[in-house]
Amino acid sequence: MKGPLPTAESLAVLLRLIDDETPEVRQSVAGALDAFSGDVSELLHEGVMKPSGDDLKVLSSLLQPARRERLRRDWIVPAGGAASLADDWDAFEAMLRILSDYLHDGVTLRQPLGDALDLLAEELEPHYIEDGCAGLCKTLLGSKRLIADRKGEMDPKLLDLAAVIAGSPSNSFGLGLILLLVARRLEADISGVSLPGAFFCRYGTEQGPILLDPTAGGRPVDPAEFTHRIRRYPREIRMLAGRAATTGELLLRTTEELATAFAVLNLTEDAELMEDLVDSLLPGA
Structure with a gap:
């Protein structure tokens, strides 16, 4: 059963702990961030808390495992591999979009x-x-x-x-x-x-x-x-x-x-x- 949708308020709670380098706290924050699917850019924009540059780097690194998992989940290739794409530009662009989402830092607001x-x-x-x-x-x-x-x-x-x-x-x-x-x-x-x-x-x-x-x-x-x-x-x-x-x-x-x-x-x-x-x-x- 899925939990509640992540919000700017729930993200703010985690951001208050982002500069705590205690391994147990970091692991707890990283686990909680999994619910955000690797991207909190829009929630950061909506929220009142504005993390520093260093905190943003830490936050991005903590979000990276979720971005990897999302890429593995969304990466669906035809049975014949690349050759099966032929000249399907819609499918090709969809795969590039998935890669672009994965390469995103997860904290910078930008267009899909x-x-x-x-x-x-x-x-x-x-x-x-x-x-x-x-x-x-x-x-x-x-x-x-x-x-x-x-x-x-x-x-x-x-x-x-x-x-x-x-x-x-x-x-x-x-x-x-x-x-x-x-x-x-x-x-x-x-x-x-x-x-x-x-x-x-x-x-x-x-x-x-x-x-x-x-x-x-x-x-x-x-x-x-x-x-x-x-x-x-x-x-x-x-x-x-x-x-x-x-x-x-x-x-x-x-x-x-x-x-x-x-x-x-x-x-x-x-x-x-x-x-x-x-x-x-x-x-x-």
């Missing part, structure tokens, strides 16, 4: 991924109507609406797409995913090209296909430069450059990159969770 994408598409629609795919790409990627990460570090936050839309930086893959999801809403024919260590987006014009690196401000990639760039890839990898990545491939890459990023940060429990998600997407899982 779906709502953020809806508003972004509405904002960009006039540019697409006026200038087509070129206008959409230039406005989204070249106007600092999204921020490209220049450090090149492995960081799970780079693939928290809701945070990226809200102003956090991301790499070419994260920015490209947002472009693809917005393009789907606007029925813009833009596809992703997924290569090892790189990600591009492509759309057609009367003069031929245009390829772009999402971190390069929406500017087209020179075809000769791209050919030179991939010349040493094995043939099977070079073939990927000639077709659109499927949603299953994109989801598999997302979980693989997150697994690597958590491993680099020595966050073993999260890395192992991501590895489990990777395995669930592989054939015969």
